[in-house]
Each structure stands twice: as C-alpha cells, then as structure tokens.
Amino acid sequence: MDRKILLTLLTTAALFAQRGGGPGGPGGQGATLAALRTAALPTPTNLNQYVANTEALTVLGKAFFWDMQAGSDGRTACATCHFHAGADHRIKNQLANPHEGTQSLVRPNQSLTLADFPFRRLANPNANNSAVLRDTRQVFGSAGVFQANFLDVTPGSAIDSAQAVTLRPGLFEIGGVQTRQATARNTPSVINAVFNTRNFWDGRASNTFTGGTPFGPSDPGLNAWVERSGALVSQPVRIENASLASQAVGxxxxxxxxxYEGRTWTKLAQKLLSLQPLANQRVESDDSVLGPYAATENLGLAVDYPTLIAAAFQPEYWQSQTRDANGNTQMELNFPIFWGLAIQAYEATLISGNTRYDQFMDGNTAALTALEQQGLNEFRNGGSQCTQCHQGPELSAASYTNVRRRTTNNNANLPNTLGFFRLGVSPVSDDVGGAGNDGFATPLFPTAPTNLTQGVFKAPQLRNVELTGPYFHNGGQATLEQVLEFYGRRGDFPGDGNLGTGVAQINLNGAERTQIVAFLKTLTDDRVKYERAPFDHPSLCIPIGHEEVPPGQLRQSANQQIPAATDLWALIPSSGRNGNQVPLQTFEELLQGIGNDGTRAHTLTQPCTQ
Ligand code: HEC
Ligand code: HEC
Incomplete structure (x- = not known):
C-alpha cells in the first residue's frame, strides 16, 4: 500500500479512541465512587514533538501488540499473555517456581485444577491463625519464551537464531528437555491500565517515558536520535503521563x-521492519482499527511497518539517510520510541467504562439488582474497608485521578507509595514488591520509609475482574469468593505487620461477602466480555503447555535450535468490531471445563494450524 492511500485511509477510518475526560483535577473528583467516564485521563506531554498522526499511531500500536513475530521465537506477542479480557487465563505451564512449593509440589507443565486453589489452604478459611493445611508458595505467572542466548536475526524471518543455555535442574525442565519459562508475577489486564500512574504490580513502569527503559528519570540514556550537521546525534527523551510507554519497552x-537473552533494540527493529505485520494472523475486515489495512484473504496487513512509522511519527525521527557508527539507520535507532508510544496509544483506547455499575452510577437505578446494590453499599460503607484502596472512578487509589487529587503540583511521579498497599498475600520475603530496585539500582520509591514499601503492591482497578482470574500478584486465588474469604480473614500473613490502611479492620460476614461478589460481577463491560470494538483483535496462536509422551516425559521438538519441548497450541480466533456470539470463559470455568461445548469463547480447545 503506498503512503498516499494510507493517509487517505487514516483520515476516513473510524477509529475508536474513546476518551475519559471530565472533571478530576485537584479539588474536583474525590475518593468517592463514580462512573469511569469521570476519570482523569493522563495525557502524554510534548507528544507532538515526536508524533505526526495519532490515528496512524494507534494502528501501529495495535499491530505491534498482537504481532507474534515480535517474540524471539516468532510466536510470542504482547497479546500472548494479554489475550483474555486484557489478561491471561491459561492453566498449564504457568508456574514461575514449579518445584519450589513446600507442600503441594506442582511440577513443570502440570495443569492446575480448582482444587489447587487457594494456594494457602487453612482449616478454617475465616481464621488466618487456623491450621495451615497446605501452603504451595508458588507463583501463578504466564508462560513466555524458552530460555536461550540470542545470536542474531535473519531479515525476512520471524525467528531469531539462538544458542542453548545450561538449564537449572528442576526449573523449567524435565529430564533435560526445556519447558517455556513463566513470569514471576500474575499477569494483570491491559484494559484501563492507561489510568494507572505507575504500571506493574510494584509500580516500576515510570510515569515518565525516556524512550528506552521502563524506569523513568533514573535512566541516564539519551534515547532519541536526530540528524545534526550530517551526523546522527542522541538526545534525551522525557514524556510525562506516559507510564504505558515506559511499560511497553520492558x-x-x-x-x-x-x-532470547541479549537481543538488542536495533536487532529487533531490523527484524520487524523487514516483515509483513501480523503475517499469518487473521485480521477481520471490520476490525475497528486494523480493518482498513487488512491484506487480501485477511492474513496480515497490506501495509508494512516502515510505512506505518512514517505515517505516525515526525520525519525528524526517521527520514535521515545517515547511519550511526555501527551502521544502524535512524528508524532502527528510534525504534524503542516508536514501539513505546504506539503501544501506549493503542492501549489508551482500551477503556471499559460501560459496565452495569457505570450505568447505575450515571443514574440508571434499574441497572443493578437489589443484591448487587447491597453489595455496592457494603463495598463503599459497611465493615468492608474496600474503598480505602479501591476508590474513585477507577476503583484504585493508584489512579491518575487520585494521585492528581492528592498532590498540588500535578506531579504524578510521587515519591510516596500512594495507592500501594501490603495485604499479606504472600510473605514479604517471597516478594518485596515496592521495596525493590529498578533496572538502574534505584529504589522504586526512593524517599518512602521501608515500612511503607516492603511487600506493597498496586491496588488494581477492578473492572472486568469476573474475567481476569486468577487473582493477586501471586495468582493464588481462583475465584472472587476466595478473594473475599481472604479479606474476611484479614489477609494470610499478618505476622509481617502493617497490613495497609484498612485490612486489619475489615469485618465481613458470609452474607456480606456474597453481596460484594455479586457487586464485583457488575463491573464487567459487555464489549470486553464479547470482544466487541475497541476490544476486537486479530487471531493469535498461544502455547498452552507441552506434549508429554508418555505422561511425565516431555517430547523434544524436532524443529528447535535449542533442546526444547514440543508446544501445544490453541487458537484465539480473531474478532471483528461486532465481537463474538458467546461470552469469554472465566478462569474458574476453564479450570472446570465449563463452556467447552461452544457456549464460551477462549476455551483453549481449538487447535492452531499455522
Ligand atoms: C510472558 C507473558 C507476558 C508478555 C509476553 C507480556 N506481558 Fe505484560 N505483563 C505480564 C506480567 C506477568 C505482568 C506483571 C508483571 C509485574 O507487575 O511485575 C505484566 C504487566 C503488564 C502491564 C501493566 C498492567 C498493570 O496494571 O500494572 C501492561 C500495560 C502490560 N503488561 C502490557 C504488555 C505489553 C505492551 C507487552 C508487549 C510489549 C506485554 N505486556 C508482554 C506478562 C506478559
Ligand atoms: C488496604 C488496601 C485494600 C483494601 C482495604 C482492599 N483492597 Fe483489594 N486489593 C488491594 C491491593 C494492594 C491488591 C493487590 C494485592 C496483591 O496482589 O498483593 C488488591 C487486590 C484485589 C483484588 C484482585 C484483583 C486482581 O486483579 O488480582 C480484588 C478482587 C479486590 N482487591 C477486591 C477488594 C474488595 C472487594 C475489598 C473489600 C472487601 C478490598 N479489595 C479491600 C488493596 C486493598
């Protein structure tokens, strides 16, 4: 597709960039609950210095996010772990520390069952000092790539060349055959993540984007390359209100x-700039963002990455014909900026403010049943304490609205831990959360006292929580009922001291817990549940564990450069702007096989043939 056609398409394409807007400045929106419509949307500063066309930026971002060719194995996209209501509900090969549990040992590549949850099982689930029947102490993460050392890319091929590494016995391997690795924390949803001042469970994706790493001002890099007097020189990048861009470069x-270990940005750029976007992935002609660019037969896009970058970004950042000392082009050198800002623009369209709860808060009193209204009242009043931490239009104290409300100088890069709390989900020694350092060895909350950072995690926003199990940073609870039992017993590890504002005061009986669960299920947006625009997407193949023949023995794949197990794949079919006929399967349903008769989407039972 040539650039002129592309630009015409961009001005005519109906792109869904639903925006929050409304009040929310200091003194405006309070901690009180409200419809998401009233949330303050962080607007990245000095974006125009880099971006020429925000619609092209969103197209590029959606392609980047869903493109399986981005991963070193040519099969791993951002969406691989964020395909399901913005999160991941796979149940096999998802444990970060498969052999390290203290009692119930879940080995690598084992499917979890409902009986494996909650990870810490007590004789009396309402009393955190009752006998511990089981304490798995494992982390339910998301399967990523096999471990290997990066060697090079081959332009035109999606697969990076690699070299095997020495495996740690028992970790991500059985009998010397490697499984995919899993992340050390549970995957949160990307939907509404635009409202987080700092992303990640521990907030390490800075509000300030530096064009190179997630860590904000502690990154000393000069990450933008421009031409001056015939040579490429580097400049600092500082874009505020851009936590999603910071996150995306991680x-x-x-x-x-x-x-694979040791891959660089310029190598990644060389690869992706040479490939057809989303090649072999199906793009519906009525995809709300990508539809106008779908290739014939709907496989991939008819426009390449260099063209999309040229349409989205200011020429100053890509058009130079000069190369740097290493022979890299300007477009390759600025690729992290393109990647971060484009994905951020796409994710900023993923706002799910049309839940029954939002309709109720907007005055439609018929939107919630009597039970659900009781749950809402219990959530915001009662003994539940929920709104100490899940407050405001986003249902999180870590939101941009709340941080702005609480600071006079509009500086969202707060040194304190506003919106981050310790609930006693796991012992601090298992995961220090906010007490960690960033990639430049700077503490995540440099000026906050240690007792406010040890084991604290971001209070998540709760919309679509019905669809995003398992829960908490360790993924240790399978159902909302289990989450409410956890709160009812005031956390699992009270011995670690301070359990955040409120948790130690929680007072909930069984009826109140039932009401709150009913309320939490009103936070689902049907557009998310049925994958309608803006939550429609290209098709995706995701790995769902490995073949074992006989059971317990991994079969080594014939076509891998490294001794790795044969993957099993499931198809996540594409959806167009009108979405699916059937709702997404919940995590609990997947654990029980409910919906495999075709009454749910994403049952992970459809094979992937590509
Ligand atoms: C292998 C699985 C995996 C892949 C691939 C992956 N993510 Fe994630 N994502 C996670 C996990 C796990 C976390 C939480 C990590 C943490 O907080 O320490 C996360 C966190 C996030 C968050 C923060 C949400 C919040 O509420 O804090 C965003 C946004 C996000 N990912 C977007 C992306 C983008 C964009 C890409 C591609 C560039 C990507 N992810 C690739 C697993 C994955
Ligand atoms: C002291 C602050 C605080 C209070 C009070 C609180 N929460 Fe939370 N909530 C959090 C934090 C922090 C997390 C993440 C904790 C972690 O993973 O370690 C969380 C996680 C959750 C999750 C899991 C979300 C996910 O995506 O994993 C749900 C559901 C939830 N809270 C609902 C509630 C309800 C309902 C109440 C009232 C009964 C409540 N919370 C009270 C701070 C709080």
Missing part, C-alpha cells in the same frame, strides 16, 4: 517474556 527484550 517485556519485549525480557529473557523470560519475549526475548
């Missing part, structure tokens, strides 16, 4: 999530 080179 996983793509991460050795567990998407990359």
């Amino acid at each position: 996983p793509i080179l991460n050795g567990t999530e998407m990359s």
Whole structure:
C-alpha cells in the first residue's frame, strides 16, 4: 500500500479512541465512587514533538501488540499473555517456581485444577491463625519464551537464531528437555491500565517515558536520535503521563517474556521492519482499527511497518539517510520510541467504562439488582474497608485521578507509595514488591520509609475482574469468593505487620461477602466480555503447555535450535468490531471445563494450524 492511500485511509477510518475526560483535577473528583467516564485521563506531554498522526499511531500500536513475530521465537506477542479480557487465563505451564512449593509440589507443565486453589489452604478459611493445611508458595505467572542466548536475526524471518543455555535442574525442565519459562508475577489486564500512574504490580513502569527503559528519570540514556550537521546525534527523551510507554519497552527484550537473552533494540527493529505485520494472523475486515489495512484473504496487513512509522511519527525521527557508527539507520535507532508510544496509544483506547455499575452510577437505578446494590453499599460503607484502596472512578487509589487529587503540583511521579498497599498475600520475603530496585539500582520509591514499601503492591482497578482470574500478584486465588474469604480473614500473613490502611479492620460476614461478589460481577463491560470494538483483535496462536509422551516425559521438538519441548497450541480466533456470539470463559470455568461445548469463547480447545 503506498503512503498516499494510507493517509487517505487514516483520515476516513473510524477509529475508536474513546476518551475519559471530565472533571478530576485537584479539588474536583474525590475518593468517592463514580462512573469511569469521570476519570482523569493522563495525557502524554510534548507528544507532538515526536508524533505526526495519532490515528496512524494507534494502528501501529495495535499491530505491534498482537504481532507474534515480535517474540524471539516468532510466536510470542504482547497479546500472548494479554489475550483474555486484557489478561491471561491459561492453566498449564504457568508456574514461575514449579518445584519450589513446600507442600503441594506442582511440577513443570502440570495443569492446575480448582482444587489447587487457594494456594494457602487453612482449616478454617475465616481464621488466618487456623491450621495451615497446605501452603504451595508458588507463583501463578504466564508462560513466555524458552530460555536461550540470542545470536542474531535473519531479515525476512520471524525467528531469531539462538544458542542453548545450561538449564537449572528442576526449573523449567524435565529430564533435560526445556519447558517455556513463566513470569514471576500474575499477569494483570491491559484494559484501563492507561489510568494507572505507575504500571506493574510494584509500580516500576515510570510515569515518565525516556524512550528506552521502563524506569523513568533514573535512566541516564539519551534515547532519541536526530540528524545534526550530517551526523546522527542522541538526545534525551522525557514524556510525562506516559507510564504505558515506559511499560511497553520492558517485556519485549525480557529473557523470560519475549526475548532470547541479549537481543538488542536495533536487532529487533531490523527484524520487524523487514516483515509483513501480523503475517499469518487473521485480521477481520471490520476490525475497528486494523480493518482498513487488512491484506487480501485477511492474513496480515497490506501495509508494512516502515510505512506505518512514517505515517505516525515526525520525519525528524526517521527520514535521515545517515547511519550511526555501527551502521544502524535512524528508524532502527528510534525504534524503542516508536514501539513505546504506539503501544501506549493503542492501549489508551482500551477503556471499559460501560459496565452495569457505570450505568447505575450515571443514574440508571434499574441497572443493578437489589443484591448487587447491597453489595455496592457494603463495598463503599459497611465493615468492608474496600474503598480505602479501591476508590474513585477507577476503583484504585493508584489512579491518575487520585494521585492528581492528592498532590498540588500535578506531579504524578510521587515519591510516596500512594495507592500501594501490603495485604499479606504472600510473605514479604517471597516478594518485596515496592521495596525493590529498578533496572538502574534505584529504589522504586526512593524517599518512602521501608515500612511503607516492603511487600506493597498496586491496588488494581477492578473492572472486568469476573474475567481476569486468577487473582493477586501471586495468582493464588481462583475465584472472587476466595478473594473475599481472604479479606474476611484479614489477609494470610499478618505476622509481617502493617497490613495497609484498612485490612486489619475489615469485618465481613458470609452474607456480606456474597453481596460484594455479586457487586464485583457488575463491573464487567459487555464489549470486553464479547470482544466487541475497541476490544476486537486479530487471531493469535498461544502455547498452552507441552506434549508429554508418555505422561511425565516431555517430547523434544524436532524443529528447535535449542533442546526444547514440543508446544501445544490453541487458537484465539480473531474478532471483528461486532465481537463474538458467546461470552469469554472465566478462569474458574476453564479450570472446570465449563463452556467447552461452544457456549464460551477462549476455551483453549481449538487447535492452531499455522
Ligand atoms: C510472558 C507473558 C507476558 C508478555 C509476553 C507480556 N506481558 Fe505484560 N505483563 C505480564 C506480567 C506477568 C505482568 C506483571 C508483571 C509485574 O507487575 O511485575 C505484566 C504487566 C503488564 C502491564 C501493566 C498492567 C498493570 O496494571 O500494572 C501492561 C500495560 C502490560 N503488561 C502490557 C504488555 C505489553 C505492551 C507487552 C508487549 C510489549 C506485554 N505486556 C508482554 C506478562 C506478559
Ligand atoms: C488496604 C488496601 C485494600 C483494601 C482495604 C482492599 N483492597 Fe483489594 N486489593 C488491594 C491491593 C494492594 C491488591 C493487590 C494485592 C496483591 O496482589 O498483593 C488488591 C487486590 C484485589 C483484588 C484482585 C484483583 C486482581 O486483579 O488480582 C480484588 C478482587 C479486590 N482487591 C477486591 C477488594 C474488595 C472487594 C475489598 C473489600 C472487601 C478490598 N479489595 C479491600 C488493596 C486493598
């Protein structure tokens, strides 16, 4: 497709960039609950310095996010772990520390069952000092790539060349055959993540985008390359209100999530710039963003990445014909900026503010049943304490609205831990959360006292929580009932001291827990549940564990460069703007095989043939 046609398409294409807007500045929106419509949307500063066309930016971002060719194995996209209501509900080969449980040992590549949850099982689930029947102490993460050392890319091929590494016995291997690695925390949803001032469970994706790493101002890099007097020189990048861009430059080179160890941005750029976007993935002609660019037969896009970058970004950042000392082009050198800002623009369209709860808050009193209204009242009043931490239009104290409300200078990069709490989900020694350092050895919350950072995690927004199990940073609860039992007993590890504002005061009986669960299920947006625009997407093949023949023995794949197990694949079919006929399967349903008769989408039972 030539650039002129592309630009015409961009001005005519109906792109769904639903925006929040409304009040929310200091003194405006309070901690009180409200419809998501009233949330303050972080607007990235000085974006125009880099971006020429925000519609092209969103097209590019959606393609990047769903493109399986981005991963070193040519099969791992961002969406591989964020395909299901923005999260991941796979149940096999998802444990970060398969052999390290203290009592119930779940080995690598084992499917979890409902009986494996909650990970910490008590004789009396209402009393956190009752006998511990089981304490798995494992982390339910998401399967990423096999571990290997990166060697090179071959332009035109999606698969990076790699070299085997020495495996750690028992970790991501059985009998010397490697399984895919899994992340050390549970995957949160990307939907509504635009409202988080700092992304990730521990907030390490900075509000300030530096064009190179997730970590904000502690990154000393000069990450933008421009031509001056016939040579490429580098400049600092500082874009505020851009936590999603900061986040997006993390996983793509991460050795567990998407990359063989040691891959660089310029190598990744060389590969992706040479490939047809989304080649072999189906794109519906009525996809709300990509539809106008779908190739014939709907496989991939008819426009390439260099063309999309040229349409989206200012020429100053890509059109130079000069190369740097290493022979890299300007477009390759600025690729992290393109990647971060484009994915951020796409994710900023993933706002799910049309839930029955939002309709109720907007005055439609018939939108919630009597039970659900009781749950809402219990959630915001009663003994539940929920709104100490899940507050405001986003249902999170870590939101941009709340951070702006609480600061006078509009500086969202707060040194304190506003919106981050310790609930006693796991012992601090298992995961220090906010007490960790960023990639430049700077503490995540440099000026906050240790007792406010140890084991604290971001209070998640709760919309679509019905669809995004398992729950908490360790993925240790399978159902909302289990989450409410956890709160009812005031956390699992009270011995670690301070359990955040409120948790120690929670007072909930069985009836109140039932009401709150009913309320939480009103936070589902039907467009998410049925994958309608803007939540429609290309098709995707996701790995769902490995073949074992006989059971317990992994079969080594014939066509791998490294001794790795044969993957099993499931198809996540594409959806167009009108979405699916049937609702998404919940995590609990997947654990029980409910919906495999075709009454649910994403049952992971459809094979992938590509
Ligand atoms: C292998 C699985 C995997 C892949 C691939 C992956 N993610 Fe994630 N994602 C995760 C996990 C796990 C977390 C939480 C990690 C943490 O907080 O420490 C996360 C967190 C996030 C968050 C933060 C949400 C929040 O509420 O804090 C966003 C946004 C996100 N990912 C987007 C992306 C993008 C964009 C890509 C591709 C560049 C990507 N992810 C690739 C697993 C994955
Ligand atoms: C002290 C602050 C605080 C209070 C009070 C609180 N929460 Fe939370 N909530 C959090 C934090 C922090 C997390 C993430 C904790 C973790 O993973 O370690 C969380 C996680 C959750 C999750 C899991 C979401 C996910 O995607 O994994 C749900 C559901 C939830 N809370 C609902 C509630 C309800 C309902 C109440 C009231 C009964 C409540 N919370 C009270 C701070 C709080």
